[in-house]
Amino acid sequence: MLQRYPTSTLTTAHREDAPILVTSQEAARICRVHASSVKRWCDAGELPCRLTAGGHRRIVLEDLVAFARHAGLTTPLAAFDDQLAAVWRASSQAGDGRFDALVDLWFSWLMADEPALLDPSLGLLLDRGLPLAAVLDQGVGRLMRRVGDAWEEGRIRIGDEHRASEHVMDALHALRGRLQPGLRPAAVLRRAVVGAAEGDPHHLGSFMVRLLLEERGLTVNYLGANVPGEEFAAQQQRWGADLVCVSFTPPRGPADAVRLVRSLAQGYDPARPYHLALGGGALDGKVVDPPYRPFRSFAVLGSLVELAAWLDGRRDSAALSEGAATDPSAAESSLAEHGYTTSRRST
Ligand code: B12
Incomplete structure (x- = not known):
């Protein structure tokens, strides 16, 4: 479907040789x-x-x-x-x-x-x-x-x-x-840790996430390619980030995302809460749906346009939606049973 952007002043010459x-x-x-x-x-x-x-x-x-x-x-x-x-x-x-x-x-x-x-x-x-x-x-x-x-x-x-x-x-x-960062400062989210999943040498996607967040006035601790799962947690804690974004490109897949979410959920410190957003070509249409999500909110997003909408919703809402937290031990076994689902999910 064609999407028209608010560029009503764009002028397209009708003939190739006509002056623009x-x-x-x-x-x-x-x-x-x-x-x-x-x-x-x-x-x-x-x-x-x-x-x-x-x-x-x-x-x-x-x-x-x-x-x-x-x-x-x-x-x-x-x-x-x-x-x-x-x-x-x-x-x-x-x-x-x-x-x-x-x-x-x-x-x-x-x-x-x-x-x-x-x-x-x-x-x-x-x-x-x-x-x-x-x-x-x-x-x-x-x-x-x-x-x-x-x-x-x-x-x-x-x-x-x-x-x-x-x-x-x-x-x-x-x-x-x-880019002119801070033009539209995010009222709620201030700092993000961003990188590509463990074993993933592709990091153009996570770099683009970085640009989008910086454009919205967030400070980004950018970790680049191939970031060990536990390092996302360590960096989040070190910098007090309120958002973690991880990118997955093939041959990584949803199972890798489940592993990461499980490890982040295990090490989650409620005293230092954060939102978790996953994305990238490897998760397109096949989305992780872990039952235990202690995070302030958890989203698997199919594009940067979706990320922008998600961020803007977060910025505009007075009260942040809290992620569904269930009992960790029940969640662990449930995670092992379910692995991941194939439905698109974002909270
Ligand atoms: C560039 C590239 C590389 C570069 C990476 C350079 C870099 N600095 O990133 C290099 C050359 C290093 C590379 C290496 C390899 N690559 Co490569 N690579 C690609 C290529 C051409 C583009 C990947 C890319 O940047 N896509 C653009 C990103 C930005 O798009 P995206 O992931 O869809 O993400 C979009 C959204 O989802 C969103 N997004 C992304 N991340 C996030 C995160 C969040 C939180 C959110 C909200 C949104 C979001 O933003 C993006 C823009 O819309 C792809 C082809 C393809 N079809 O993707 C192959 C591809 C991914 N590579 C592939 C392979 C096989 C490899 C290698 C294994 C072998 C090889 N070809 O050399 C090695 C990896 C070795 C290893 N150690 O694992 C295969 C994977 C196939 C598969 N299914 O397994 C692909 C698909 C190529 C192919 N057609 O076969 N690769």
Whole structure:
């Protein structure tokens, strides 16, 4: 299903060769200035613009980029040169929930070993108002699955997969530098411990969780790949974190998640309570449902968009929902019996 994001000002040219026109609002957003400045520049003739029949200003994208360069304004648009139109059109489609063209473009950059535009392209999406969680899920997540498919089908070598992963990790680090943490501080959750499950060398997913939490104003103790289960508990206690997020990528699976939850439940200290959220491609659709959940709340989430909604619900609710705590010994035997269920579950 296509998802439309609140980017009503996105302007998509209908013909490939037609000039791309942007509104003054959108020009202001991507140049990080006030719309009144753009209108002033237009009216003074410094920034060429045309008027619609209704009298609204429209600016040719190339003119905007030239002006921004000349005026020393910071915008990711300045990076794209001859790829400007392609990037703009692809990101307009992403604004309508269609990421295919953008993922195609990104994949071609990675395969050509030209990753420099990946970071400004991510920055442009955020500047155009797309939510970070959607950009990561539908953009970067799909890009990585495309890389994995290409490897599985023998179209790229293992070295290409490694190279692509490193480039994407670099772009995510750069994106982290672009985020403005604390803009929307989480009123309830303050600190999180985040990492990838034991034995899991894949940590792009947990890194993306980190970005999302930091964007919401949380402080994150980031543990990276292959974190021993008991270490999540030790770090939570050490830093007094009120949230622990763990990512599972194949070949890890739900049984690994059950093992982790069991070990965290055993060592849980009610004096230092926390929420537990699990996610990642290995848990998609097959979700852990342990009977003993002493945590303040426990959620298995299928995407970063779900994580964002879960966090925002937590932030907005006055009273936190308490996780269902049952008798630990009964829970232990029950865990052993049940292992995990295949139903999606979040509390
Ligand atoms: C990149 C990659 C690697 C990189 C990892 C680099 C890194 N720094 O992370 C490297 C090259 C190191 C690697 C190694 C291996 N990999 Co690998 N890898 C991948 C690849 C291409 C992408 C993984 C990825 O980053 N996905 C993007 C993540 C972010 O997506 P996601 O997990 O679906 O998560 C999304 C959501 O669930 C959410 N999310 C993630 N975590 C969390 C956590 C929480 C709390 C929440 C709320 C949400 C959330 O965010 C994401 C965005 O939407 C996949 C292909 C694929 N289809 O996934 C193969 C893949 C996972 N790898 C695979 C394999 C087999 C391996 C290796 C065993 C062999 C190999 N190919 O080299 C080794 C591992 C060796 C070992 N010691 O175990 C297989 C697994 C197959 C299986 N079913 O067992 C896959 C599926 C490739 C394939 N098609 O065969 N790999």
